[in-house]
Amino acid sequence: MKKAIVIFGSTGNLMYKKLIPALDKIIQKRLVDEDFRIFAVARKQITIDEFIDIAKDKVKDHIDWAKFKSHLEYILFDIKNVEDYRTLKNKLNKDGYDDISVYLAVPPKLFPVIAKGVSQSKLVEKNNHHKRIVFEKPFGEDLESAKDINRELWKCFDENQIYRIDHYLGKEMIQNILVVRFANIIFENSWNHQAIRSITILSKESEGVMSRGNYYDKIGALKDMLQSHLLQMAALILMDKPQDFSSEAIKDAKVKALKNLAFDEKKLILGQYNGYRDAEKVDDNSQTETFVYAEASVKDQAWEGVPIHFVTGKKLEEKRSEIIVHFHEKNDLGDYFPKTKPQEDKLIIKVSPNEGVEFQFSVKEPGLGNNIQKASLDYCHNCKAMENTPEAYERLLIDLLNNQRTLFTRWDEIETTWKLIDELKGHHSKLYHYDSYQDIINVLKEKGVLVNDL
Template identity: 45%
Template sequence: MKTVLTIFGATGNLMHKKLALALIQLLKQKQIDDSFQIICVSRRDYTTEMYFEHLKEFVKSDIDLDVLKNNLEYVKMDIMDLNDYTMLRKKIESKSSFPYQSLFYLAVAPEFFVDIASGISNAKLIEKGNSIGRIVFEKPFGVSFGSAKEINQKLSEYFEENQIFRIDHYLGKDMIQNILVMRFANRLLENNWSSDSISQVSIDVKETEGIGNRGEYYDSSGALKDMIQSHLLQMLALVAMEEPKSLSSDDIRKEKIKVLQNTIVKTQNAVFGQYEGYLFEQKIPQDSITETFVFLKAEVSTPRWKNVPFFLTTGKKLNEKKAEIIIDFKEHSSAKKLWPNNNHTSNQLVIGISEYEGIRFQMNVKKPGLNDTVSDALLDYCHSCQKIGNNPEAYEKLLKDFIVNNSTLFTSWKEIEASWNIIDHLKKDLSNPVIYKSISDFADIISKVKRGV
């Protein structure tokens, strides 16, 4: 079916950094056909030619914007003005003859979500229940359970749940999608994927940069809401979920929801930090206690994960830029019995999400030579090295899925609800953050939380 995609917020950072490139790649690879029409919306008084000039200023110089020339038109509109939606409707109708699907991407601040949804619905750009009309909402979806519920209640007046796509771009990353394949397509792993064999799970998303020029947004959010509520809890859900009945989005979401509803973080198991110098960043109040670092010890109270702690760590201005999931296995009792005088490592599986994309498995082997000595060895699968040509970016995958109406990698309302419940409970008792220069400043306190003392 032909498609018209309208992007609100087309002069924003997300369009410059991610969406323009993703659309170019999809067109180049013929993942979307030449009849695909894109309408780019913002308030600026541009012609389409001027809009291309604007994009040129912001996108990387090696990106070939000409690929979009036959498919893209710029439209000036104010998203707060209801009359402009009637104009937009005429524009969309002029782009394609029926039947066509009418898709919307809201790359705008969350405070506009409800106004845009209402404008779209009033102008009958999307009919409730008719899935040829669908709409993407960028994160964050609310700032608390209460606000997320309020937004969702409004949206559900205009659209059915299956027309609403809440994006978490982490889910579009190839190695995140690899988690289910690794777990359920490998007997060796799935048979040992429980407290019988696993001692602990760590999920780390560390950044070296500070908040840059996002001060206003970041200070009202903090690491707990910006990272844990979405990306890290989604990663936890994929690692901890039971096998879904099928790979349909409903079946996968059902299992993820159960995990999130059974995830508990006690207040004493949370550590918060703020990097030194944060208060001197642009638009940060001098008395801000917003956290830029979080460490949590979470419990997943399902039979599979009895007594297995899940350690979640995220922060800015840390010593490395890295996102990974580390599964630590228990030591095998035979190893100590049979090779008592040797040092053995416990098996460890590392799923590298970024910057390294791959899987590393630490195991014990016999040291080459005449001695009967055990040493450790690292099996290393580099996922990104296997790709030929274009490495699909998360946004490319998510846009493609949105266009073909596959919602598996988008977050359902029930997942949002369960994650906000975890965060709100912690935010209520948030202690003042520790000022840090490096992650080693947390070594003692994290070690205490890990040991439960």
């Protein structure tokens, strides 16, 4: 089948930052055929050469522009005009493209109008599984708006044709969670409250909001990070072993885990970094949170009494995304093996920028004494790769083109996560202002929150 991808919003930040570099890699690695085409759809009246010149200026990665151009067509388009959709559909038909992915890299408010045009023109016709449509995150701004969008989409497309992106799912170490958990009997058998004391899921950023104030100020960290990336990580960490490793079975297990999560609104701490309100297109009196600490429990006997800590924020002291599983301390070794300090075993799944798995465990100190000390097995995933591990968008685009849905979110995952966030949002929390990460740590300590690996 001849494959094509149609990208709406092809003059936007996502196109330059992620989609062009990922598509270039896919072409370079010959993961698509020579006749694969990218139809870049936009409203700017420019030629393909002008499009490439603008892109050259904006894209930071090294691109083989000549090769990229050979796969590219630039299409001037009015998203409100159904004739433009029909013209594009006829062109694709005439050129023999019968496997089509339509990618909406546009603000979410445009999802319904574009989806309608795509459906009315039969660019993506319902139930044809060689035609699919992709939506970027955020999918809605709360449960109601997400439901509104989804209701419209289901009129036009089958759920199996709808691909909702959470790019964290394309990251190597997020996919590795399932392998670490279910391919290793030592973890599989100790994945419960008897062995595990708590779990921390964190994603810290050192940068501020930069030029994305227009988007971010309406959304904030709870909706931008917790609703999507952090809850997706939680689902993969907490889910039971799926019936099989099919896309649907994995999603069933994730949804069950998400439905069992309950946030404790008394343990919600929100912050905003000083200087945020000076950023471009941010309200002078903005109450938007740029930092979130939240704590949840799991309504499942296997996880009884195990708190799940979520931490995310901007303008922190480092960029780091990790999942840290804290095991209970063993205390029954008596005086023969004394402990000089608390010795807790941990499994750390490093998501970014380092990728890997570290297991910290207890050993006897070398020498004549019998003290216990910490040792670590530290596997570096991106060091092992012959070249850089694939970027999330490269993986997601390849899966999309091959109709592989596991790394895309199903509607009930979105619905469940929005329910959780809406409930948390409904609770009015004080907004702490911070200059440094230490300020945040001080607030967390004041509130009695465990801070040892944040």
